[in-house]
Amino acid sequence: MDFSQQRSKLLDETKKAVSEAVSPDIVISQTLHSIDELASCANTLAKRLRDWHGYFLPELERAISDHEVYARLIVEKSYAELTSTYVVGQPMGAELSSTDEVAVSSLARQVLELFRLRQSFIHYLEAVMSSYCKNFSTLAGTTIAARLLSGAGSLRRLAMLPSSTIQLLGAEKALFRHIKTGGKSPKHGFIISHQLLAQTPASQRGKVARSLADKLSLCAKLDFFSGEFKADVYKADLERKFLKK
Amino acid sequence: MDFSQQRSKLLDETKKAVSEAVSPDIVISQTLHSIDELASCANTLAKRLRDWHGYFLPELERAISDHEVYARLIVEKSYAELTSTYVVGQPMGAELSSTDEVAVSSLARQVLELFRLRQSFIHYLEAVMSSYCKNFSTLAGTTIAARLLSGAGSLRRLAMLPSSTIQLLGAEKALFRHIKTGGKSPKHGFIISHQLLAQTPASQRGKVARSLADKLSLCAKLDFFSGEFKADVYKADLERKFLKK
Numbered sequence: 001m002d003f004s005q006q007r008s009k010l011l012d013e014t015k016k017a018v019s020e021a022v023s024p025d026i027v028i029s030q031t032l033h034s035i036d037e038l039a040s041c042a043n044t045l046a047k048r049l050r051d052w053h054g055y056f057l058p059e060l061e062r063a064i065s066d067h068e069v070y071a072r073l074i075v076e077k078s079y080a081e082l083t084s085t086y087v088v089g090q091p092m093g094a095e096l097s098s099t100d101e102v103a104v105s106s107l108a109r110q111v112l113e114l115f116r117l118r119q120s121f122i123h124y125l126e127a128v129m130s131s132y133c134k135n136f137s138t139l140a141g142t143t144i145a146a147r148l149l150s151g152a153g154s155l156r157r158l159a160m161l162p163s164s165t166i167q168l169l170g171a172e173k174a175l176f177r178h179i180k181t182g183g184k185s186p187k188h189g190f191i192i193s194h195q196l197l198a199q200t201p202a203s204q205r206g207k208v209a210r211s212l213a214d215k216l217s218l219c220a221k222l223d224f225f226s227g228e229f230k231a232d233v234y235k236a237d238l239e240r241k242f243l244k245k
Numbered sequence: 246m247d248f249s250q251q252r253s254k255l256l257d258e259t260k261k262a263v264s265e266a267v268s269p270d271i272v273i274s275q276t277l278h279s280i281d282e283l284a285s286c287a288n289t290l291a292k293r294l295r296d297w298h299g300y301f302l303p304e305l306e307r308a309i310s311d312h313e314v315y316a317r318l319i320v321e322k323s324y325a326e327l328t329s330t331y332v333v334g335q336p337m338g339a340e341l342s343s344t345d346e347v348a349v350s351s352l353a354r355q356v357l358e359l360f361r362l363r364q365s366f367i368h369y370l371e372a373v374m375s376s377y378c379k380n381f382s383t384l385a386g387t388t389i390a391a392r393l394l395s396g397a398g399s400l401r402r403l404a405m406l407p408s409s410t411i412q413l414l415g416a417e418k419a420l421f422r423h424i425k426t427g428g429k430s431p432k433h434g435f436i437i438s439h440q441l442l443a444q445t446p447a448s449q450r451g452k453v454a455r456s457l458a459d460k461l462s463l464c465a466k467l468d469f470f471s472g473e474f475k476a477d478v479y480k481a482d483l484e485r486k487f488l489k490k
Binding site for chain 1: 253256257260261263264265267271272275276278279282283285286289290293296297300301334335336337338339340344345348351352355358359362365366369372
């Protein structure tokens with residue numbers, strides 16, 4: 001085997017190794033980032049829609065605060081219908097011409113599309129997570145589980161992390177501020193939005209976060225080393241312990 | 246007429262005045278901002294698409310640098326087709342499963358939609374501008390004209406501005422830095438992207454920008470006071486004067 005043959009064989013093997021390095025972790029992290037970016041685009045365009053349509057029907061803009069509902073109303077109902085429903089007495093907006101109405105409602109349609117795609121990505125993420133790490137995503141909830149996974153880099157690394165690191169994943173800024181300047185130490189990272197913590201008074205949160213992270217760490221190990229499904233037992237334990245009142 | 250009658254009459258009159266204050270300037274400025282925001286959303290999501298799809302077909306990601314073309318290829322061709330066209334020898338990406346393909350191509354479709362809507366808003370802006378300020382938008386070009394108009398606030402204000410202000414609209418930061426710290430004075434604001442300036446060597450740009458702003462100011466006055474159409478004459482004059490070589 002001469003040099004050029006050997007070179008092309010090694011190149012092929014490298015390419016194969018690169019292609020095999022792609023794991024569900026990457027799909028999960030990409031989907032999670034897509035969901036965040038779709039939300040931010042949808043909100044930017046929804047604010048623009050409010051600003052624009054608000055010149056022609058300020059009454060509607062003030063009545064509906066939810067972006068998605070607002071966009072759906074503009075797509076589904078004509079300007080004349082909306083005016084007759086929401087305006088009482090003298091209208092405060094300018095007259096919307098029919099060509100302008102086409103432009104504004106195409107923007108509203110785009111906003112709805114972005115919200116819809118975001119929702120379908122959330123379902124997709126749920127499906128991927130529940131087949132890849134059922135214990136972990138059941139206990140943490142899909143979005144928090146995906147954030148933790150993407151923060152750790154992979155399920156493998158997550159399973160190797162001590163529970164105190166899982167507790168603080170996502171609070172790196174506060175942690176390093178604590179280490180450098182001696183400020184208050186953070187008590188929770190991404191898990192702060194977990195329903196168990198949301199229902200706990202602030203004074204108890206450090207304790208609950210520690211227990212939750214402990215069980216999450218067990219779940220990650222169960223998932224990575226293909227153990228049985230125990231997340232529901234852990235969840236019930238935690239709820240019994242902390243939500244008794 | 247008692248007090249409450251008078252109050253409701255005054256309220257109605259105020260509402261009427263508010264509704265009459267809406268002018269095409271507002272539509273132009275909203276459309277312009279929508280175009281910018283649509284472009285920024287399309288780019289964010291296109292980068293995410295590249296990142297994601299690139300794990301499965303890095304060869305395509307490297308071959309196609311245009312976001313829109315890239316997204317269209319993913320929407321129009323199946324993963325198998327793309328692989329057979331772009332991969333030579335051992336593939337470097339992972340295998341894309343069919344459920345993953347659905348998710349990625351729905352993101353690609355969204356990117357295309359955003360680009361398409363942006364394009365249709367550009368046409369819409371052109372139509373609005375050419376009926377509202379034909380002279381000004383012909384000489385400046387639709388996008389620059391819209392930026393100047395939105396920077397000035399209204400066509401009325403634009404028609405009242407001295408040409409030196411029009412020359413520097415959009416360069417406020419550099420102008421105030423010049424005034425405060427004595428740095429270099431800016432020579433052009435939004436008009437820097439005008440084709441006449443793009444074709445001029447840097448040493449001549451101040452001179453050309455001054456002449457262009459001068460004629461733009463005339464155009465704005467012609468448009469606001471409903472004068473005749475003279476932008477083509479001015480444009481030919483400027484081109485004869487500065488593009489002779």
